[in-house]
Amino acid sequence: MLNDAILIAGPTASGKSALALRLAMETGGVIVNADSMQVYDVLRVLSARPGADDLARVPHHLYGHVPPSVAYSTGAWLEDVAALAKKSSLSGRRPIFVGGTGLYFRALLDGIAPTPPVPEDIRNHWRQRLLDEGPEALHRLLSERDAAAAEAIGVTDGQRITRALEVHDATGRALSTWQNETTVPLVKKSECTCIVLEPERAFVTERIERRFDSMVEEGALDEVRSLLALDLSAALPAMKAIGVPELAAYLRNECSLEDAIMRAKTATRRYSKRQATWFRHQLDEDWLRLPIGSQAGSADELLKLIRNNLE
Known part of the structure; x- marks a missing residue:
């Protein structure tokens, strides 16, 4: 620390x-x-x-x-x-x-949250879909797959939306469940x-x-x-x-x-x-x-x- x-x-x-x-x-x-x-x-x-x-x-x-x-x-x-x-x-x-x-x-x-690395092909897939369909369409899809993450992410925040979708795609787990597990902080706020x-x-x-x-x-x-x-x-x-x-x-x-x-x-x-x-x-x-x-x-x-x- x-x-x-x-x-x-x-x-x-x-x-x-x-x-x-x-x-x-x-x-x-x-x-x-x-x-x-x-x-x-x-x-x-x-x-x-x-x-x-x-x-x-x-x-x-x-x-x-x-x-x-x-x-x-x-x-x-x-x-x-x-x-x-x-x-x-x-x-x-x-x-x-x-x-x-x-x-x-x-x-x-x-x-x-200690999410595992996302394979490049999955990352590229969601980047392309963001370009083709736009963030609002992907946000609707995220609402179906990870309602908790969708609620926390704005409908125009394409980077965070695709991050949540690619994590779900790569791991089979919702990003919101990964976020319940956090690493140890590197800096102690009181110090x-x-x-x-x-x-x-x-x-x-x-x-x-x-x-x-x-x-x-x-x-x-x-x-x-x-x-x-x-x-x-x-x-x-x-x-x-x-x-x-x-x-x-x-x-x-x-x-x-x-x-x-x-x-x-x-x-x-x-x-x-x-x-x-x-x-x-x-x-x-x-x-x-x-x-x-x-x-x-x-x-x-x-x-x-x-x-x-x-x-």
Whole structure:
């Protein structure tokens, strides 16, 4: 089990990575990625991975280590964290987990259902059906096979719907029954500091606008070209990363670059709102909630509050 960990959650473009970097430099810690898109090797720009300067200042782990052809899962991430915990790279150093994927934090603190690996042919089958039939049709099918899982999963959440169906197909057991059996948590909540950033809407919207413009300037189109050249299934998580479908449409001459950028910014704003809602309702009172924005305290004041919480 990892001791004295710091967990930093928050919606996209809320300043999580910058806060994690400052804390890591102050505490001699190491940063561990907890964002499901920043794991993919070809999405350095579009996933807003830390840059070369940040990587040189502090050790970073689990960034860009997964090929886009892999449907990386929460379980795979937790296994990678467990492998890190056994290595000397974390020995004697405070791990700082930072990202916007709520299920990663939940798995870290609560454990996860130990579902067996799903054969690739079964996984591909359900990915294709998702493309052909859409999430709502598969959600109706899931309701027949695993009513408990269907009730817990939104009708438009194609990734989680297909995950439940493929587990049932591969194991003959409903995902909801597997979820009643969880692994031992890797982090004990009472011995870590949990922080969630709560940015003002106007603040994060402005940051999203600026950041996506910078992404285009820094090579986001080249990343999407490289990704499309791999001829991967459109159902793979990396192919659905925000910015990929939108810029791919431009590269296929289906819209102007201006329209593609506008759609990507809109998708990012909507995603940020969903993240904020999830964190607000799913993270309990043990999480230190920090307001971010023009009406909030300065970065130094927030760091002082965190330092006091660490003592």
